[in-house]
Amino acid sequence: NAGVTQTPKFQVLKTGQSMTLQCAQDMNHNSMYWYRQDPGMGLRLIYYSASEGTTDKGEVPNGYNVSRLNKREFSLRLESAAPSQTSVYFCASSESRITEAFFGQGTRLTVV
Amino acid sequence: DQQVKQNSPSLSVQEGRISILNCDYTNSMFDYFLWYKKYPAEGPTFLISISSIKDKNEDGRFTVFLNKSAKHLSLHIVPSQPGDSAVYFCAATRGNTGKLIFGQGTTLQVKP
Numbered sequence: 001n002a003g004v005t006q007t008p009k010f011q012v013l014k015t016g017q018s019m020t021l022q023c024a025q026d027m028n029h030n031s032m033y034w035y036r037q038d039p040g041m042g043l044r045l046i047y048y049s050a051s052e053g054t055t056d057k058g059e060v061p062n063g064y065n066v067s068r069l070n071k072r073e074f075s076l077r078l079e080s081a082a083p084s085q086t087s088v089y090f091c092a093s094s095e096s097r098i099t100e101a102f103f104g105q106g107t108r109l110t111v112v
Numbered sequence: 113d114q115q116v117k118q119n120s121p122s123l124s125v126q127e128g129r130i131s132i133l134n135c136d137y138t139n140s141m142f143d144y145f146l147w148y149k150k151y152p153a154e155g156p157t158f159l160i161s162i163s164s165i166k167d168k169n170e171d172g173r174f175t176v177f178l179n180k181s182a183k184h185l186s187l188h189i190v191p192s193q194p195g196d197s198a199v200y201f202c203a204a205t206r207g208n209t210g211k212l213i214f215g216q217g218t219t220l221q222v223k224p
Contacts, residue, residue, distance in 0.1 A: 004155070031210050042116075042201060042214035043156070050210060058211060090155050094210060100146060101212065103155030 004104035023091030032074035036087040118215035131189040135202035142204040
């Protein structure tokens with residue numbers, strides 16, 4: 001009964017370092033999403049994948065890349081981390097693009 | 113350009129009373145609206161939704177009202193319980209894009 005699982009839960013990076021945030025869902029959902037949450041900003045969509053093999057940009061895609069490895073997994077990569085990418089990152093999945101999304105517990109990332 | 117706005121950062125109500133959380137949007141193309149609840153250190157969880165063809169949707173203690181002419185929706189919680197204390201986000205989407213646009217969130221505190 002895991003739902004959406006994100007790893008790691010916490011991470012501190014130095015400016016310029018790279019890392020990949022992992023996300024996996026066990027609900028056989030077609031669509032997956034990456035959001036970031038910043039104070040006073042709500043959640044903003046970074047990238048999404050409507051189905052296996054497809055990805056599309058959201059509101060704030062700059063500085064990020066994604067991979068829809070298979071139906072279960074959707075990873076987010078920061079190639080060269082910047083302090084502006086300090087945020088809480090949430091992965092989500094939904095059965096389709098018109099149904100509600102289920103969120104993971106989040107990854108708190110700090111870039112120093 | 114904030115397309116979805118929650119102008120009240122916080123709300124405090126007494127247990128047993130009604131909580132009313134408000135949300136305004138600017139994009140008339142939005143056709144589906146959702147409310148999510150978020151506890152600290154957890155991901156958002158889906159609460160209730162409404163299609164633009166309806167003006168009301170009810171689920172237990174939670175009711176969402178949609179006023180399309182005013183581009184306004186509200187979430188009513190009756191009666192409020194201390195366990196309802198959380199951050200509430202409204203979100204909107206259009207068509208079958210699956211892209212959720214979130215408001216900034218309102219922190220609800222229900223006092224015993």
